[in-house]
Amino acid sequence: MSTNTLDTKIQAGKFLTLLLDSAISRERLALKKNDKIELTSGNKTPYIFVIVSGVTGIFSKTNVVIDFAGEGDLLDYNIYSSQLFGKALTDEVTIWRFEQAEVLNAIAQNKDIQVQHYHMLQTMQHRLEKKQMQATLDTKEMIAAFIHTLASRYNPNADDQGMIELPRYFTRKMIANYAGVSLSTLTTHLHQLAEEDRVLFNTRVLLISEIR
Incomplete structure (x- = not known):
């Protein structure tokens, strides 16, 4: 913590x-x-x-x-x-x-x-x-920043791979709402972040790199 x-x-x-x-x-x-x-x-x-x-x-x-x-x-x-x-x-x-x-x-x-x-x-x-400062970033970085902030705040313990799991009550729909983007836009940027090895996700789990 x-x-x-x-x-x-x-x-x-x-x-x-x-x-x-x-x-x-x-x-x-x-x-x-x-x-x-x-x-x-x-x-x-x-x-x-x-x-x-x-x-x-x-x-x-x-x-x-x-x-x-x-x-x-x-x-x-x-x-x-x-x-x-x-x-x-x-x-x-x-x-x-x-x-x-x-x-x-x-x-x-x-x-x-x-x-x-x-x-x-x-x-x-x-x-x-x-949040206002993070909202000025481009969409992909804004989404990454929001997820990292929430994951760090509500689950401050990273795993041995340096990844923090976002608690599952933060659904993808809720994250999209919070970020002010559509669910499809969120999913697109999550795939891009996954390609950069910054997040891991499936239908129920989303982990983000501890290092930013």
Whole structure:
């Protein structure tokens, strides 16, 4: 596991512990695969979420994949103007849900919560900025960069051949959606990357070289 990933989990653990030790209203949610959860609700009680275990996809209302979130990630998507929802990708996802107004009040009153919340927002912002930077590459390199980022983030252990397996809940259809390309375009570029010995794939497994 990379140092950055470890640091992020430590920060997330501190932030979650501080919230759970406070008097903020909260609810523990248990999702099954494909269950959905509203992230930017227009109701009178908006929330923020912290993922304890599992992985979710973050989708726009038009079903475009915006991001992914896993263990320790904060889901606080006020930086977007569109309505978003999360969908469980793994068999089980556990999430703590907190009332946003109470969290903001706690942030204003507690320096430790403020600092940890800032770190969590920075992590999310950096992730989105990295995606924007990778999106400027040509299509083949963009696809390779997206796959490598996701594989490294959710399965940081390479095999003895220096290949990282992308977890299977990241289907090819989902990767194409995330990259903003058609499934046939994705497949074409995967074949090209395979010819360059940068990926190995079949219908269920996709591995990408650890060295970039």
